[in-house]
Amino acid sequence: MSDWSKVTRPIPVPNEWTKPFWDAAKRGIVELQRCQSCGHFQHPPYATCTRCVATDLRFEPVRGIGTIYAYTIMYHTGDKRFAAAVPYASIIVELDDAPGALMAGNLLDAEYTEAKVGRRVEIVFEKLNDDVTLPQFRLASAE
Amino acid sequence: MWENRCKVAVSGVGFSKVSRTADVPLAVHALTAVKEAVADSGLAMSDIDGLATYPELPATGHAEVDGISVVSVNCMMAMLKLPDLAWHIQVGTVNIGGAVQQAVNALLAGMCNYAVVWRAMHNPRGTYQNLPSGMAAGATQFTAPYGFGGPGQGMAVAYTRWLERHNQNREKMATLAVTQRRHTQHNPHAYFYGTELSREDYLASRMVAYPFCLFDCDIPVQGAVAIVLTTADRACDLKPTPAYLAGYGQRLHFEVAGRIGSLADYMEGGRSSAKLTWERSGFGPKDVDVAQIYDGFSASVIYGLESYGFCGEGEALDFIQDGRIELDGELPLNTFGGSLGTGRIHGLWHIIEGALQASGRAGSRQVKDANVSFVGASAPIVTGTTFIFVREPY
Numbered sequence: 223m224s225d226w227s228k229v230t231r232p233i234p235v236p237n238e239w240t241k242p243f244w245d246a247a248k249r250g251i252v253e254l255q256r257c258q259s260c261g262h263f264q265h266p267p268y269a270t271c272t273r274c275v276a277t278d279l280r281f282e283p284v285r286g287i288g289t290i291y292a293y294t295i296m297y298h299t300g301d302k303r304f305a306a307a308v309p310y311a312s313i314i315v316e317l318d319d320a321p322g323a324l325m326a327g328n329l330l331d332a333e334y335t336e337a338k339v340g341r342r343v344e345i346v347f348e349k350l351n352d353d354v355t356l357p358q359f360r361l362a363s364a365e
Numbered sequence: 366m367w368e369n370r371c372k373v374a375v376s377g378v379g380f381s382k383v384s385r386t387a388d389v390p391l392a393v394h395a396l397t398a399v400k401e402a403v404a405d406s407g408l409a410m411s412d413i414d415g416l417a418t419y420p421e422l423p424a425t426g427h428a429e430v431d432g433i434s435v436v437s438v439n440c441m442m443a444m445l446k447l448p449d450l451a452w453h454i455q456v457g458t459v460n461i462g463g464a465v466q467q468a469v470n471a472l473l474a475g476m477c478n479y480a481v482v483w484r485a486m487h488n489p490r491g492t493y494q495n496l497p498s499g500m501a502a503g504a505t506q507f508t509a510p511y512g513f514g515g516p517g518q519g520m521a522v523a524y525t526r527w528l529e530r531h532n533q534n535r536e537k538m539a540t541l542a543v544t545q546r547r548h549t550q551h552n553p554h555a556y557f558y559g560t561e562l563s564r565e566d567y568l569a570s571r572m573v574a575y576p577f578c579l580f581d582c583d584i585p586v587q588g589a590v591a592i593v594l595t596t597a598d599r600a601c602d603l604k605p606t607p608a609y610l611a612g613y614g615q616r617l618h619f620e621v622a623g624r625i626g627s628l629a630d631y632m633e634g635g636r637s638s639a640k641l642t643w644e645r646s647g648f649g650p651k652d653v654d655v656a657q658i659y660d661g662f663s664a665s666v667i668y669g670l671e672s673y674g675f676c677g678e679g680e681a682l683d684f685i686q687d688g689r690i691e692l693d694g695e696l697p698l699n700t701f702g703g704s705l706g707t708g709r710i711h712g713l714w715h716i717i718e719g720a721l722q723a724s725g726r727a728g729s730r731q732v733k734d735a736n737v738s739f740v741g742a743s744a745p746i747v748t749g750t751t752f753i754f755v756r757e758p759y
């Protein structure tokens with residue numbers, strides 16, 4: 223299993239568009255940007271609704287459960303900060319409540335070989351420092 | 366059909382030495398390629414009155430220094446001192462294919478008579494994707510904390526989705542890598558000219574970002590290539606047989622920065638670009654005699670073959686088997702070796718090969734009776750452009 227204890231992750235820098243996402247993550251909640259006109263969830267946040275181009279967008283909580291949409295297993299150690307964890311799974315997840323809104327993460331607490339397209343995963347939160355908490359994923363407990 | 370079909374042609378082409386290390390400044394590579402392309406056309410340098418390029422270094426965390434890591438129009442003009450320069454441009458959003466398309470438009474509009482387009486690529490010292498900061502700002506805030514660094518991982522995630530959705534096996538990609546490397550042995554300008562690759566080599570090679578092994582990724586190199594474009598009537602008077610441009614397209618599908626892994630984005634990008642190219646040229650995938658499809662990462666060829674319409678979705682790894690992409694196959698593919706054979710110079714070399722095949726000038730790798738020559742000049746998702754060159758301007 224990947225040893226993440228020696229990995230120094232780049233720290234996300236929230237901006238005016240993305241701050242509500244990171245504020246929610248700090249509280250242990252996933253909030254994604256939702257179009258108030260057509261109901262579409264999107265991620266990463268954007269200036270307008272990517273479906274209907276409405277401009278009234280708000281962050282709303284979604285359940286932290288979803289499916290692996292795609293993944294890669296990282297072997298390359300070019301980025302020394304991640305070298306200690308190689309090989310590890312970086313995954314793209316589609317949450318049940320937000321079809322089409324793709325969230326990146328690592329598959330934690332599992333062998334990298336467990337990453338498969340279609341596998342069920344759930345959100346866990348990894349505190350990076352006092353300001354930033356990172357949404358991450360692990361295999362879903364039985365539903 | 367396009368009213369300007371076959372009214373512009375590629376004439377001369379030129380190449381610098383391709384090497385791993387920057388033993389001379391990049392400007393010298395670019396100058397060599399441009400001089401060779403102009404000489405190949407039989408023109409004097411003073412005839413050139415149009416310049417276009419895409420001056421970009423795809424590596425992360427390295428300074429862009431003109432003449433060293435990029436070669437701008439300004440840098441080229443300072444070297445050439447063209448007496449009659451009438452038009453120039455550097456494109457920002459459509460990679461080198463966009464620079465070629467802008468030169469075509471300028472020629473059609475009468476803004477210049479002989480345009481040179483070059484692509485110069487630097488290989489910086491040290492780590493290629495050099496991520497210097499401990500902070501992830503902008504679009505990277507949602508990707509970099511999880512280890513997503515270079516473009517390879519972004520394409521790798523879409524590739525796993527393609528493989529598993531279509532129940533496919535990455536080992537079939539060995540056919541692409543091995544066939545292209547065999548084609549490379551007919552291209553003396555290529556980095557891997559003289560170095561063979563076997564199926565066993567491919568299957569035993571180390572993983573970089575699964576499903577990509579080392580031989581799914583083009584090797585970073587230092588080098589430059591160039592072409593001369595002119596109007597069809599002028600091209601007829603020049604030394605080389607012209608390759609006429611029957612049509613071109615750009616990708617029209619856009620997605621939000623920072624969103625990665627979407628297979629649909631690649632497919633929509635490729636479909637929109639190819640649709641324009643088929644409509645303008647009057648040809649369809651079945652008419653194509655030879656194809657060059659951008660292969661900076663091998664999976665890009667899959668997305669290209671499927672989204673351009675050469676085969677159905679989920680079929681590309683089967684499509685490339687059984688000799689179909691050999692020089693004498695049904696669809697000879699990346700006949701110059703592709704980026705996997707030449708090294709990372711981006712799509713201008715694909716465009717050059719598309720033109721050389723159409724004009725019958727591809728030497729020992731010439732595809733017999735090649736009239737309709739297709740080019741997909743970059744990954745369909747971000748900067749996709751497509752072209753068709755023909756030998757017969759009808």
Ligand SMILES: [Zn+2]
Pocket residue numbers: 257258259260261262271272273274275276
């Ligand atoms: Zn909407």
